Amino acid sequence: MTDNPTILAPGSTIGILGGGQLGRMLALSAARLGLKSHIYCPDTQSPAFDVTPFKTVAGYDDVEALKAFAAQVDVVTYEFENVPAATAEVLAGLKPLRPGANALAISQDRLAEKSFLSSKNIPVAPYRAVHGLDDLKAAIGELGLPAVLKSTRLGYDGKGQRVLRAPEDAEAAFAELKPHPLVLEGFVPFEKEISVVVARGLDGTVRAFDAAENVHRDHILFTSTVPGDIAPGVAKHAAMLAKVIVVALDYVGVLGVEFFVVGGERPSLLVNEIAPRVHNSGHWTEAVCLTDQFEQHIRAIAGWPLGDPQRMADVVMQNLIGDEVDQVPNGIDGDTQPHLYGKAESRPGRKMGHINKIVRG
Template sequence: MTRTWPNDSTRIAPARPIPCPSFRPTSSSALTEPSSSLAPGSTIGILGGGQLGRMLALAAAKLGLKTHIYCPDPQSPAFDVTPLKTVAAYVDVEALRAFAAQVDVVTYEFENVPAATAEVLAGIKPLRPGANALAISQDRLLEKEFLASKNIPVAPYRAVHSLDDLTRAVAELGLPAVLKTTRLGYDGKGQRVLREPGDAEAAFNALKPHPLVLEGFVPFEKEISVVVARGLDGTVRAFDAAENVHRHHILHTSTVPADIPPGVEKHAAMLAKVIVVALDYVGVLGVEFFVVGGERQTLMVNEIAPRVHNSGHWTEAVCLTDQFEQHIRAIAGWPLGDPRRMADVVMQNLVGDEVDIVPSGLDGDTQPHLYGKAEARPGRKMGHINRIVRG
């Protein structure tokens, strides 16, 4: 039974669990990548119906490409801007196969796609970015091991399988330190700061599932990120680094240019490029960095995100090719666009009732982008604004 419906009707498919083992990272996709690019009119399948999926669908439409969005939530904001949608669980193998049969390539808007879901789809149609990048990035321990294997600086860390492991890790790394789940953590979720030895047991019992990872404290001066893209032909291009400020563990602003020396920015772009090449990556990837040190600043990678990134929304306002179009170009096998920045800019997330500043709080230098979500709740990203900074 097909589960593709136009936007004037919605049905919810029952879940049928995927009968396959857990995915393990491999060096290549299960499906051989075609060398030809997609023609206009082709269909891109997107896993996830949130704001990133919505913006990807808008970018695809501008290029004459259709989108088919797959998400279990019938109220997904991305459904408003796509001609095709599937409402079904990510573990529904029948729905996944029907979805894959109707698209030319599959991508995703979030990194917590179940590994078995990725494996099923990668066996039918090209999955870009590939399942290997997905598996590494959705497990903090695998991610750190991968980065360290490429000589990319990361915070000191220890795997924590038991309370005894945690006691030894605290003794080795010292306090303060941050205890994190290895999976399903974002916007500050799935972590606890340990400041005293007595904090360890309660944090270990509160965080699930195990194993966990303990990260040594990094006395960073600021946080930056680089959004980088790699095309199907191996071309790599990076956008300028953004300087990020968080509130309550949620990104508040991204300012470009970042207040860092040119050599530090160049090094950040180089490290981001090393990562996408090492992953044999196709698409846009976000790399978050800690800037450490005083006069001679150094970088540590905090995490990677195999998707378009919140800290790259500024590219909509001041780049000929923004991060969303760049991702669509890459996964479609098209040449990458020019990522150069044409003006200074500050991106601000609109979280919860902050969205109420639109439209009265706008001026001629401000570009709003609202996500079409019906209800503003505390901590929920409702939109963003890009404000051009005049000299």
């Protein structure tokens, strides 16, 4: 099906693949725009099921369920980049899939992503494809050590990667990481990580939220600070690169772009990865932007004009991981906006919610 530029009328239904917190927050934003949401997720305990009466519990490979889902919605989007290609193909043949299948294909494969970015002259860390152990040894010779060996698929929150510090680490790491091929990334002496959440509308309009400075803890995002300690020129450059990416992808929706800031007299930026969806490092937008990333994504995929991403206050977003969620409600300050995901059980490392705290001068 050609993705014709249809604008969804209020009362239309957004189909969302994935029932986690991002799907839940998308559904809440859709509701504020007078749109219904239908959540598709195999997990019967999906948090997003609590915010809409419309759901399908089925596997992503269940073609009949996918067809029935498509028949009940007006556009399909997703909360995670690892939507199987076959699933995307079925759905895109029935209803507009936004963002499109090419954004999924590129972002769910590290090699494809780096290759795409490089082809658009977007700087990335030096890398080599690793199909076999010989490739890995050659890549170590070229990129030096330390370096990071990563799986090309399904990696998130630090999963699916090993730091190689000595040549003898190579064999075990290669054996442990699956599936092959892998990718070896050269060591980047970055000073900090920042991210930009950018949106592109169906009409081609592009708007970026302010850059956030991100701090990770145990490989999971801990805080996003806006404005962070980011030189204005660097923030501007990051926004420009993010815009180049969504235009190059002919993208519709919100996209998260993570950068390394490499220090020096003239700091430079490398793109670490892109995520074709709303992004954890954009949760601060909820508290201080007239249009937050969730509404912006819904506006884009509904064919509506994009909203104003301008920021009204300084803010720090902090994830609540595992039992950190227990500080809500009693441990939160008055000038803090908590957002809990409604997950029944808190487990170590599980994202249970986040808080946005206004920073007043």
